Amino acid sequence: MTFRPCFNNITVGGVTYRLGDVIEYSLEVTGGGQLVIGINGYRFETPTDVEWSATPFYFKAGAYVAVGNGGAGLSDPSTEGGWVVYGALEVLHA
Template sequence: MPSSGKIVIGQIHAYESQKPMLKLEYQYKDKTETGNLVIKLRTHSDQDESRVITLATGIKLNREFNYLIHLSPGGALGVSAAGYQWDSQISATWRNKPLYFKAGVYVQDNTGYTSEGGQVTFSKLDIDHDK
């Protein structure tokens, strides 16, 4: 685990943009030895700062859980993980942006030691695209 305790495990990005619409991030807390799953969301494409929503708390390291990110053509966004669900509507400003989903291990730490890293195991990855 990086010293920041933060690893992004899922995202929605816009092509040629450095500001993702959504990040699903695990945030480990040394004090409790558990982590939270948070959603970092920019509901409008011109928004600079993300809104942070805590989706689940108390998730132990090495605990297996599922997550699902769903975005409808009409802008209905749903995120479920570890038995919790959160829904919202995104702005039409995203409608003409070419969006794509990412799953992986994106360590959110630029200050720790170079020997630090993160590890996530995906046992199944499924992508559906409906228009």
């Protein structure tokens, strides 16, 4: 995956998505400790560190928005921020 510093575009599997594009994604941690990320049919897998094996995982549905000066209180809430719109959200536990 390639992330552009401007955060307006993201390129996954050779396809560039722009701000406002609809994407379908999934996150999974397998019983064998693999982190599996799916984005519009592109699949990326990476092992998790064995030290995490005894730690429960959770995922947050939403946006991690960094505003202003790294969140140092210098942001203007009238012009900065972000949102995420979900068409559907499915949670499964194994």
